[in-house]
Amino acid sequence: xxxxxxxxxxxxxxxxxxxxxxxxxxxxxxxxxxxxxxxxxxxxxxxxxxxxxxxxxxxxxxxxxxxxxxxxxxxxxxxxxxxxxxxxxxxxxxxxxxxxxxxxx
Amino acid sequence: xxxxxxxxxxxxxxxxxxxxxxxxxxxxxxxxxxxxxxxxxxxxxxxxxxxxxxxxxxxxxxxxxxxxxxxxxxxxxxxxxxxxxxxxxxxxxxxxxxxxxxxxxxxxxxxxxxxxxx
Numbered sequence: 014x015x016x017x018x019x020x021x022x023x024x025x026x027x028x029x030x031x032x033x034x035x036x037x038x039x040x041x042x043x044x045x046x047x048x049x050x051x052x053x054x055x056x057x058x059x060x061x062x063x064x065x066x067x068x069x070x071x072x073x074x075x076x077x078x079x080x081x082x083x084x085x086x087x088x089x090x091x092x093x094x095x096x097x098x099x100x101x102x103x104x105x106x107x108x109x110x111x112x113x114x115x116x117x118x
Numbered sequence: 119x120x121x122x123x124x125x126x127x128x129x130x131x132x133x134x135x136x137x138x139x140x141x142x143x144x145x146x147x148x149x150x151x152x153x154x155x156x157x158x159x160x161x162x163x164x165x166x167x168x169x170x171x172x173x174x175x176x177x178x179x180x181x182x183x184x185x186x187x188x189x190x191x192x193x194x195x196x197x198x199x200x201x202x203x204x205x206x207x208x209x210x211x212x213x214x215x216x217x218x219x220x221x222x223x224x225x226x227x228x229x230x231x232x233x234x235x236x
Contacts, residue, residue, distance in 0.1 A: 048227075053230070054229055055211055055230050058216075058224050058226075101161060101162070104223075105224070106152055106164060106213075
């Protein structure tokens with residue numbers, strides 16, 4: 014079963030713009046993770062945020078977590094065409110619906 | 119390099135045949151592996167948790183007799199789709215926790231196996 018919903022389901026932006034993806038979940042968590050999937054491939058772990066953290070950065074990625082609202086967001090700054098992929102949150106082994114991000118050159 | 123190897127990457131079979139997919143952890147031991155199924159443009163649906171040396175734990179609605187899971191060693195889990203039918207066509211992905219016994223949840227993923235049943 015899926016853990017929750019992600020929003021938006023699809024996002025198309027121009028290179029250089031920021032991309033924000035949101036994730037909601039249903040159960041209590043110890044941590045939440047974000048993964049990336051290129052089309053037809055396996056997933057790659059991007060970042061993990063623990064339940065006692067509110068924000069975390071990794072390079073161009075910024076993740077926030079609001080446990081009171083059971084939601085998280087992933088921000089990719091200064092997007093590149095190579096960022097085109099699907100992005101999923103997971104808590105920790107069940108995945109959200111995902112956001113398909115397209116970054117146009 | 120890949121730390122979880124999945125094979126085959128693509129398989130086409132006739133309806134009624136069985137297909138085995140292997141998932142190997144490379145250079146680390148995995149007492150637990152997870153099997154997912156993914157339909158086009160959809161998320162990963164957890165099918166089952168494979169446990170080394172014991173029976174797999176299946177998610178609700180997943181037929182255990184249809185999707186046989188064997189985790190005979192600390193580096194190998196297999197998923198066998200028995201008597202496959204066209205509706206079983208999908209992308210199957212395995213994963214293993216980064217750290218043995220870890221509950222942090224970070225996973226290494228195989229590259230997936232695309233099954234097409236004719």
